[in-house]
Amino acid sequence: MKIRIGTRGSKLALWQAYFVEDKLVAAGVKTEIVKIETKGDKILDVSISKIGSKGVFTEEIEEQLANGAIDIAVHSAKDMQSTLPDGFELISFSERELANDVLISDNKEASLNNKNLVVGTSSNRRIATLKHFYPHIKTVPVRGNLQTRIMRMEEGACDALLLAYAGVHRMGYDDKIVQKLNLTEFTPAVGQGSVAIEVHKGLSKAKKDLVRKALNHEPTEVCLLAERSFLKTMDGGCSIPVFGLAQIKDDSLQMTGGITSLDGKEMIRKVFIGKLKDAKSIGKKLAEEVLSSGGDRILKSIKTELSNQ
Numbered sequence: 001m002k003i004r005i006g007t008r009g010s011k012l013a014l015w016q017a018y019f020v021e022d023k024l025v026a027a028g029v030k031t032e033i034v035k036i037e038t039k040g041d042k043i044l045d046v047s048i049s050k051i052g053s054k055g056v057f058t059e060e061i062e063e064q065l066a067n068g069a070i071d072i073a074v075h076s077a078k079d080m081q082s083t084l085p086d087g088f089e090l091i092s093f094s095e096r097e098l099a100n101d102v103l104i105s106d107n108k109e110a111s112l113n114n115k116n117l118v119v120g121t122s123s124n125r126r127i128a129t130l131k132h133f134y135p136h137i138k139t140v141p142v143r144g145n146l147q148t149r150i151m152r153m154e155e156g157a158c159d160a161l162l163l164a165y166a167g168v169h170r171m172g173y174d175d176k177i178v179q180k181l182n183l184t185e186f187t188p189a190v191g192q193g194s195v196a197i198e199v200h201k202g203l204s205k206a207k208k209d210l211v212r213k214a215l216n217h218e219p220t221e222v223c224l225l226a227e228r229s230f231l232k233t234m235d236g237g238c239s240i241p242v243f244g245l246a247q248i249k250d251d252s253l254q255m256t257g258g259i260t261s262l263d264g265k266e267m268i269r270k271v272f273i274g275k276l277k278d279a280k281s282i283g284k285k286l287a288e289e290v291l292s293s294g295g296d297r298i299l300k301s302i303k304t305e306l307s308n309q
């Protein structure tokens with residue numbers, strides 16, 4: 001049997017695709033990598049929150065899944081909408097890498113405690129978190145893939161970048177890490193650090209089983225089930241500063257999640273603990289609690305602010 005692996009062409013996307021390919025090959029499967037360019041890859045000069053539409057990085061890939069040109073698509077789990085278009089599903093999640101955000105810089109002294117540090121990030125979650133805990137930090141928007149962002153930093157656009165450890169590590173930039181942010185202040189985006197496999201529901205059971213067996217990490221899958229159920233109930237979308245992280249502690253699932261207002265003034269954070277088998281309902285209940293504790297009001301005002309930008 002041969003599995004055709006669809007992926008975007010960025011270096012991080014290719015790292016993920018080769019990671020998946022290695023696991024499949026180790027399981028004795030033949031593979032082929034198919035690079036697919038998406039709208040999101042072509043539009044580099046507009047911030048994604050302004051493009052606004054869902055699926056700018058996935059539409060073309062889903063077309064190829066639907067017509068059978070590829071069997072599976074590889075994504076960063078955190079880039080996936082909580083509800084996929086009809087006919088598609090995520091069938092496997094790789095073991096999660098460290099979920100933390102990190103500060104990277106060429107200046108070893110750089111730290112979020114520095115008074116005049118200028119941090120490059122286009123993530124509303126990271127901007128809002130900085131405004132909440134480190135209000136003295138200035139931020140500038142920096143977009144593009146990791147290599148482009150580092151180039152912008154080296155040209156002087158900013159002193160440091162705030163990024164997911166997973167991407168920094170996978171691209172081999174560990175030596176630029178100057179600070180590892182803790183998970184209680186910088187609770188990551190849902191899915192951060194795990195690689196997800198998307199398929200069209202019509203893919204043969206034999207191929208789905210093969211992929212799950214070679215790639216799926218059950219503890220991560222349970223956590224992602226809770227996190228994605230949380231995200232779905234929050235009804236956020238990727239430009240909303242919603243954060244969520246589930247972890248297995250002893251035999252129970254512990255999930256933290258919340259939302260921050262765009263100006264960083266308000267942050268609602270809740271924790272829910274339950275049984276592993278209730279992962280989905282834990283995520284949903286946690287979101288309901290966040291929403292009913294004021295998250296609903298924050299979410300509405302964020303949506304209004306973003307639609308007026």
Ligand SMILES: NCc1[nH]cc(CCC(=O)O)c1CC(=O)O
Pocket residue numbers: 076077078079162163164165166167191192193194195
């Ligand atoms: N939003 C882009 C994106 N999607 C996944 C990663 C990093 C890898 C991962 O979290 O799996 C990144 C870059 C970043 O946020 O720094």
